[in-house]
Amino acid sequence: IETIREVALALTENRLVTYYQPIVRLDTEQIVGLEALARLRTKDGRIASAGEFADAFTDPHVADRLTRQMLSQVAADIRAWLDDGIPFQHVGVNLAMSDFRHRNLDQIICAAFDAEQVSLQHLVLEVTETVFMDGPNHDVARAVTHLRDKGMLVALDDFGTGFASLTHLLSFPVDIIKIDKSFIDRLLTDAPSRVIVEALVDISEKLGMRTVAEGIECVAQAERLSELGCRLGQGFHFARPADAAHMTTLLKQRA
Ligand code: G
Numbered sequence: 323i324e325t326i327r328e329v330a331l332a333l334t335e336n337r338l339v340t341y342y343q344p345i346v347r348l349d350t351e352q353i354v355g356l357e358a359l360a361r362l363r364t365k366d367g368r369i370a371s372a373g374e375f376a377d378a379f380t381d382p383h384v385a386d387r388l389t390r391q392m393l394s395q396v397a398a399d400i401r402a403w404l405d406d407g408i409p410f411q412h413v414g415v416n417l418a419m420s421d422f423r424h425r426n427l428d429q430i431i432c433a434a435f436d437a438e439q440v441s442l443q444h445l446v447l448e449v450t451e452t453v454f455m456d457g458p459n460h461d462v463a464r465a466v467t468h469l470r471d472k473g474m475l476v477a478l479d480d481f482g483t484g485f486a487s488l489t490h491l492l493s494f495p496v497d498i499i500k501i502d503k504s505f506i507d508r509l510l511t512d513a514p515s516r517v518i519v520e521a522l523v524d525i526s527e528k529l530g531m532r533t534v535a536e537g538i539e540c541v542a543q544a545e546r547l548s549e550l551g552c553r554l555g556q557g558f559h560f561a562r563p564a565d566a567a568h569m570t571t572l573l574k575q576r577a
């Protein structure tokens with residue numbers, strides 16, 4: 323997917339597909355939540371990853387349409403899982419900087435979830451530091467605080483990679499921190515990574531937040547993370563991102 327135009331066309335032709343990746347308890351591998359990840363079905367039937375159309379998240383108009391479609395699909399999938407009696411806690415949706423340029427982001431989210439009569443308690447907003455790079459930080463912090471007051475949970479994504487990660491913990495309330503994959507990649511080979519992960523878990527727990535380690539690819543990483551006090555994880559070792567039908571099967575087995 324090379325151009326923003328192609329992404330716009332894919333959205334018009336309903337070729338956005340919502341994939342999900344489980345977030346599990348490291349001790350039992352029980353699924354406690356999911357992260358929604360945007361995919362596009364290409365004209366030749368291939369599934370393109372978000373990384374292949376990342377430019378689209380920077381175009382305000384296309385990003386806006388993509389976010390609305392993601393929220394609608396996520397709400398509909400949650401509705402179906404609830405109707406099916408599947409026990410699960412929450413689904414994370416990634417937000418881009420452009421999403422926060424909307425004065426009425428809260429109304430966009432509420433409309434999507436109201437349409438399916440799904441409680442906002444099932445929604446986690448995943449925000450990275452890039453959402454703060456535009457305009458005065460306090461506006462975004464205020465918007466995030468307002469959304470959380472409406473009942474959603476807030477996760478700081480890619481935590482540890484930004485210039486001001488710790489400062490954000492002072493600016494608005496955070497429920498979950500997601501430790502970036504780059505730290506997990508080096509966990510078994512690199513002593514500083516181990517120290518940093520342990521410190522991040524410690525900060526997170528002491529502030530009463532939940533900690534998710536991202537990009538876990540082997541059992542040894544999962545075991546080391548448990549030793550360091552981390553309780554939740556996500557990664558190919560547990561499950562790759564897949565479509566809603568596949569998630570239904572996984573949730574029935576492991577939720
Ligand atoms: O799923 P994948 O590894 O291709 O994701 C690449 C990047 O795209 C990740 O940083 C992820 O957070 C981001 N991403 C995936 N889906 C969405 C989405 O629906 N909205 C936004 N803003 N970013 C997304």
Ligand code: G
Binds near residue numbers: 343479538558
């Ligand atoms: O930036 P964000 O954390 O939202 O990015 C999530 C992306 O990371 C997803 O697109 C997903 O495909 C990818 N991902 C998730 N688990 C793993 C993993 O174990 N290994 C690798 N290489 N990528 C992963």
Ligand code: MN
Binds near residue numbers: 357416448479
């Ligand atoms: Mn994410």
Ligand code: NA
Binds near residue numbers: 480481500501503
């Ligand atoms: Na991340």
